Amino acid sequence: MATTGVNAILPYGHATPELAIVRRFEAAGFRAWPAAAVHYDGTWLVRLTAGHPAKRLNSVNPLDPGDTANIADRIGRAARRFDAYGRPLTFRVSPLAGPKIAKHLDSEGWSVFSESLVMQLPLENAPVEEALDQIPLKDISRFVGASLKVHGMDQTLRPGLSEIIGAIQPEAGLFALEERGQALATAICVHEGDVAGLFEIATDEASRGQGYGRRIILSALKWARLRGAKLAWLQVEERNEGAVRLYKALGFEEVYRYHYRRPAGAMTV
Missing domain, CATH: 3.40.1350 (Trna Endonuclease; Chain: A, domain 1)
Structure with missing residues (x-):
């Protein structure tokens, strides 16, 4: 090879x-x-x-x-x-x-x-002490609805996204921040052995800049660390400057592109 x-x-x-x-x-x-x-x-x-x-x-x-x-x-x-x-x-x-x-x-x-960018963060360095203890959702349908809303995606994608989440084999934590029934931010944390991957991270456009993204990421990382994960990782488009800044502020570093x-x-x- x-x-x-x-x-x-x-x-x-x-x-x-x-x-x-x-x-x-x-x-x-x-x-x-x-x-x-x-x-x-x-x-x-x-x-x-x-x-x-x-x-x-x-x-x-x-x-x-x-x-x-x-x-x-x-x-x-x-x-x-x-x-x-x-x-x-x-x-x-x-x-x-x-x-x-x-x-x-x-x-x-x-x-x-x-x-x-693919970025990583050793969870021993993650500032999860400030994170809220959040129980992941068990209701895939509820999470999918929240995710589509905060991403601004068409509801016709609901069956496809539901199928993808249902097919995840490692342990998956579905996280959603909601207020008065309205979704503010979502994230999926997939825990496998000593690694935890973050997916579908997004904040509703009208609620950006208020710390919801940071809150939900730290809650997801805290959940993963409690389950034995040692290393977190994620993927983000380079042009998403706000997200890249947030991940770097949390301690994530670029591994490759x-x-x-x-x-x-x-x-x-």
Whole structure:
């Protein structure tokens, strides 16, 4: 299996972390946020989900920098799978993809969008002493309704999001801050062994800047630490400057980055 050195540089100027660390978080992410259908083409992981359009649930994820044979043919096979699901062909390019695939996509004019950070925080350093003891919701339907509201998403996504949450195999804590029946903020904390991943973090647009995001994250981290988690991690788009600032203020540090690619002319929304 080919690897890249810790000081290697990705095509867009970022240092490559140890690939073992990347593999750990990538594998945890796939388990914590499961796609409805999973296929492998060599070590390319193809994830597709008919009920939800999220990019990370509908993407090709190359997992070995050395697996670069027959790139064009394999892209064609992936394209047919995506077409069958009515999804735009999308590659999610992490450090595990290596430079050869990125160079091929560049040569074909594929766009680059949604660069994201994977961040981590040792829970011994998390300021959870100030956190409220919050019991996670047991009612998936109630959580899904709150999550869709604070994200400003269409209610037609309710069945798909419910299916994703119901399929999470590790222990998942569903957190929602509500006031007078109105959702203010939500988060999902997926606890697996000594690792806890945070997903679906959001604050209602009208309630931002009032500390609700910080409160719900710390409650989720406190819950995870009490269950034996030692390390928290999350993913966030670089352009979400407010969220990045909050996570850094809580002590999260960047581990690596990934981005998405689509063929020339394809929408990148």
